[in-house]
Amino acid sequence: xxxxxxxxxxxxxxxxxxxxxxxxxxxxxxxxxxxxxxxxxxxxxxxxxxxxxxxxxxxxxxxxxxxxxxxxxxxxxxxxxxxxxxxxxxxxxxxxxxxxxxxxxxxxxxxxxxxxxxxxxxxxxxxxxxxxxxxxxxxxxxxxxxxxxxxxxxxxxxxxxxxxxxxxxxxxxxxxxxxxxxxxxxxxxxxxxxxxxxxxxxxxxxxxxxxxxxxxxxxxxxxxxxxxxxxxxxxxxxxxxxxxxxxxxxxxxxxxxxxxxxxxxxxxx
Amino acid sequence: xxxxxxxxxxxxxxxxxxxxxxxxxxxxxxxxxxxxxxxxxxxxxxxxxxxxxxxxxxxxxxxxxxxxxxxxxxxxxxxxxxxxxxxxxxxxxxxxxxxxxxxxxxxxxxxxxxxxxxxxxxxxxxxxxxxxxxxxxxxxxxxxxxxxxxxxxxxxxxxxxxxxxxxxxxxxxxxxxxxxxxxxxxxxxxxxxxxxxxxxxxxxxxxxxxxxxxxxxxxxxxxxxxxxxxxxxxxxxxxxxxxxxxxxxxxxxxxxxxxxxxxxxxxxxxxxxxxxxxxxxxxxxxxxxxxxxxxxxxxxxxxxxxxxxxxxxxxxxxxxxxxxxxxxxxxxxxxxxxxxxxxxxxxxxxxxxxxxxxxxxxxxxxxxxxxxxxxxxxxxxxxxxxxxxxxxxxxxxxxxxxxxxxxxxxxxxxxxxxxxxxxxxxxxxxxxxxxxxxxxxxxxxxxxxxxxxxxxxxxxxxxxxxxxxxxxxxxxxxxxxxxxxxxxxxxxxxxxxxxxxxxxxxxxxxxxxxxxxxxxxxxxxxxxxxxxxxxxxxxxxxxxxxxxxxxxxxxxxxxxxxxxxxxx
Numbered sequence: 001x002x003x004x005x006x007x008x009x010x011x012x013x014x015x016x017x018x019x020x021x022x023x024x025x026x027x028x029x030x031x032x033x034x035x036x037x038x039x040x041x042x043x044x045x046x047x048x049x050x051x052x053x054x055x056x057x058x059x060x061x062x063x064x065x066x067x068x069x070x071x072x073x074x075x076x077x078x079x080x081x082x083x084x085x086x087x088x089x090x091x092x093x094x095x096x097x098x099x100x101x102x103x104x105x106x107x108x109x110x111x112x113x114x115x116x117x118x119x120x121x122x123x124x125x126x127x128x129x130x131x132x133x134x135x136x137x138x139x140x141x142x143x144x145x146x147x148x149x150x151x152x153x154x155x156x157x158x159x160x161x162x163x164x165x166x167x168x169x170x171x172x173x174x175x176x177x178x179x180x181x182x183x184x185x186x187x188x189x190x191x192x193x194x195x196x197x198x199x200x201x202x203x204x205x206x207x208x209x210x211x212x213x214x215x216x217x218x219x220x221x222x223x224x225x226x227x228x229x230x231x232x233x234x235x236x237x238x239x240x241x242x243x244x245x246x247x248x249x250x251x252x253x254x255x256x257x258x259x260x261x262x263x264x265x266x267x268x269x
Numbered sequence: 270x271x272x273x274x275x276x277x278x279x280x281x282x283x284x285x286x287x288x289x290x291x292x293x294x295x296x297x298x299x300x301x302x303x304x305x306x307x308x309x310x311x312x313x314x315x316x317x318x319x320x321x322x323x324x325x326x327x328x329x330x331x332x333x334x335x336x337x338x339x340x341x342x343x344x345x346x347x348x349x350x351x352x353x354x355x356x357x358x359x360x361x362x363x364x365x366x367x368x369x370x371x372x373x374x375x376x377x378x379x380x381x382x383x384x385x386x387x388x389x390x391x392x393x394x395x396x397x398x399x400x401x402x403x404x405x406x407x408x409x410x411x412x413x414x415x416x417x418x419x420x421x422x423x424x425x426x427x428x429x430x431x432x433x434x435x436x437x438x439x440x441x442x443x444x445x446x447x448x449x450x451x452x453x454x455x456x457x458x459x460x461x462x463x464x465x466x467x468x469x470x471x472x473x474x475x476x477x478x479x480x481x482x483x484x485x486x487x488x489x490x491x492x493x494x495x496x497x498x499x500x501x502x503x504x505x506x507x508x509x510x511x512x513x514x515x516x517x518x519x520x521x522x523x524x525x526x527x528x529x530x531x532x533x534x535x536x537x538x539x540x541x542x543x544x545x546x547x548x549x550x551x552x553x554x555x556x557x558x559x560x561x562x563x564x565x566x567x568x569x570x571x572x573x574x575x576x577x578x579x580x581x582x583x584x585x586x587x588x589x590x591x592x593x594x595x596x597x598x599x600x601x602x603x604x605x606x607x608x609x610x611x612x613x614x615x616x617x618x619x620x621x622x623x624x625x626x627x628x629x630x631x632x633x634x635x636x637x638x639x640x641x642x643x644x645x646x647x648x649x650x651x652x653x654x655x656x657x658x659x660x661x662x663x664x665x666x667x668x669x670x671x672x673x674x675x676x677x678x679x680x681x682x683x684x685x686x687x688x689x690x691x692x693x694x695x696x697x698x699x700x701x702x703x704x705x706x707x708x709x710x711x712x713x714x715x716x717x718x719x720x721x722x723x724x725x726x727x728x729x730x731x732x733x734x735x736x737x738x739x740x741x742x743x744x745x746x747x748x749x750x751x752x753x754x755x756x757x758x759x760x761x762x763x764x765x766x767x768x769x770x771x772x773x774x775x776x777x778x779x780x781x782x783x784x785x786x787x788x789x790x791x792x793x794x795x796x797x798x799x800x801x802x803x804x805x806x807x808x809x810x811x812x813x814x815x816x817x818x819x820x821x822x823x824x825x826x827x828x829x830x831x832x833x834x835x836x837x
Contacts, residue, residue: 102691114684
């Protein structure tokens with residue numbers, strides 16, 4: 001089992017629109033993989049299929065040896081898939097530390113009535129959770145901001161907090177939906193480095209949706225390109241950069257055609 | 270004065286004038302006039318007329334704007350006079366055209382007499398106008414007094430009026446402590462004597478001044494310098510004192526007021542339950558009365574010695590009632606799990622109605638008595654005592670409330686509390702971080718229902734007879750209002766809310782017909798002035814605070830943008 005996630009011929013339709021069409025896709029263990037494509041290509045839809053927000057119509061997704069087709073988001077998360085969102089979705093009226101504590105749900109097991117009877121197991125679990133949450137807060141660079149309301153954090157910190165919340169459940173696979181959107185070049189570089197560290201140091205497999213090509217080309221080992229819900233190319237960054245179908249999808253047929261045309265002209269000349 | 274300033278004065282003045290007109294036309298002034306505050310000097314009805322004028326004067330200058338003193342005072346007089354105009358018109362119309370009474374029942378000769386202080390139309394109008402203008406002037410002049418003097422005075426006045434309004438409470442206590450003669454010196458049949466007014470005012474003024482000048486700072490300093498050991502000890506002392514007060518309260522207050530407390534306690538219990546559903550988990554439940562009814566009916570059937578009952582012990586009935594209500598909570602919860610916001614509210618509303626209709630129906634009449642209800646509900650007994658008087662029940666209800674408070678607090682601070690909060694914030698994301706929505710929501714419904722079931726059980730045992738009428742939609746609305754006005758998600762807020770919305774109306778029983786009107790007005794005022802509630806939870810306070818902060822930030826950004834645009 002070298003692949004952590006294996007999607008075979010996944011199709012998702014909304015009425016007449018096929019958002020993801022016959023997509024096969026795999027994520028090797030301990031890798032950083034990206035999905036790119038023009039707006040509306042079905043990238044986020046595919047994310048939502050993996051995390052159980054949408055139920056796929058055809059095909060199957062196998063994670064870590066188990067099918068996740070038809071499972072609810074909380075079950076899938078407990079199996080080890082965590083995600084962040086394109087437009088940050090923190091629990092905005094909860095503090096930073098509370099956000100992380102909620103993210104720890106998959107690994108907390110004490111009964112709900114524990115606090116009422118002051119059960120020792122519950123108390124110990126809560127104390128440990130608090131320690132871990134603070135560690136995680138420091139890890140993502142938010143030291144000392146635990147009591148800040150998450151909505152009052154600066155934009156970059158919110159992105160980081162969202163990643164911390166996703167990490168809190170000890171996931172095996174982390175899905176990042178445009179983690180550098182709206183960041184300046186310096187923040188983008190920091191985040192890129194951070195994602196690489198996640199894989200190298202903690203050993204988390206990362207699936208990335210990203211528009212910033214520098215980020216994608218810089219850290220991905222494998223890139224899948226979607227257009228109109230279909231996979232049009234897959235391969236390492238170098239290959240994707242020169243792929244004519246990819247250029248066509250991004251720039252349009254005319255542009256790609258004229259690019260090729262001009263090449264031919266040069267050749268003729 | 271500029272045109273803008275004038276238009277503000279006219280608006281405030283006429284708005285308050287309209288308020289005075291409305292309370293007069295709907296008969297509030299006349300009705301409230303029966304309640305004296307200061308015997309022979311001030312009635313509640315008069316206060317109703319005076320407050321709008323005072324308020325108009327107080328707000329005659331928009332907050333944050335500055336005016337020279339004469340302008341300010343002139344503005345106060347103007348709004349005071351404007352505030353009296355509509356009601357002067359009313360007096361003139363009412364006195365020249367008695368037939369108006371067939372259109373507006375409450376415009377009676379007696380009302381005109383009250384408005385004109387019994388001095389005839391001409392002099393009466395003059396007097397009223399003079400009073401209102403003076404009050405507008407005072408309202409405006411309040412701003413001129415320096416803070417450190419104004420604060421104690423205003424506090425003392427408000428306290429004195431409150432003391433007079435709820436003189437029933439202190440009268441009941443005084444009756445048990447002093448001889449009848451002494452009591453008569455201080456209290457009238459309704460309201461307090463001028464002597465008592467002076468005493469109360471002076472005492473509260475001294476206390477308020479000391480607090481404003483010295484106490485607040487000293488308190489803050491001591492609070493800051495306290496070691497954790499000392500803090501813990503003072504906390505313990507405070508808790509002990511509170512417990513002693515709570516335990517002796519029914520004997521100090523007497524039977525009538527303890528009965529009021531019991532009523533409030535049952536509503537506190539229910540509101541603590543609804544607070545879990547609405548406040549913690551954010552699920553709007555409008556059919557909450559159903560669980561209360563189930564708790565009450567189960568207890569009634571099990572303990573009644575009438576022909577419908579089984580005559581079992583109350584202590585056996587309580588757990589069954591709570592379990593039955595909890596089951597009902599889960600049964601209601603399952604179908605509505607996928608619903609959100611408005612839809613959830615409507616479905617739960619329907620559920621509440623279903624229970625009410627069932628209780629009233631002929632179908633179930635052989636079991637639960639239909640419209641005739643259930644009589645002879647058994648009283649709880651412990652060896653040597655049968656719970657019969659309000660004082661007995663007080664302890665039972667107090668125990669239940671403390672238990673509910675404790676459970677609520679512990680659950681809120683634990684893992685399930687965080688899950689509820691997360692579900693309230695964003696259901697989808699909550700599910701995506703691994704929260705099982707089904708269990709989390711059902712737990713909220715179940716806990717809420719359990720508290721309501723317990724409340725219903727206590728209610729049935731306390732009143733001894735229950736009818737379908739006791740379980741109307743209005744109870745659900747009432748409990749919801751308690752949670753909202755107290756401060757959503759806040760435990761102390763629930764208690765404060767219950768005292769304000771259940772306790773106060775009991776003390777102002779004679780004005781029951783205006784109860785709903787006051788509720789409505791209170792809700793609107795609260796939403797405008799203090800949307801976070803009377804005693805908000807730290808979370809809600811944070812929310813509101815964050816919203817303000819963000820708004821301020823956006824505004825600052827805007828204005829700098831505008832400035833940049835102008836300069837650029």
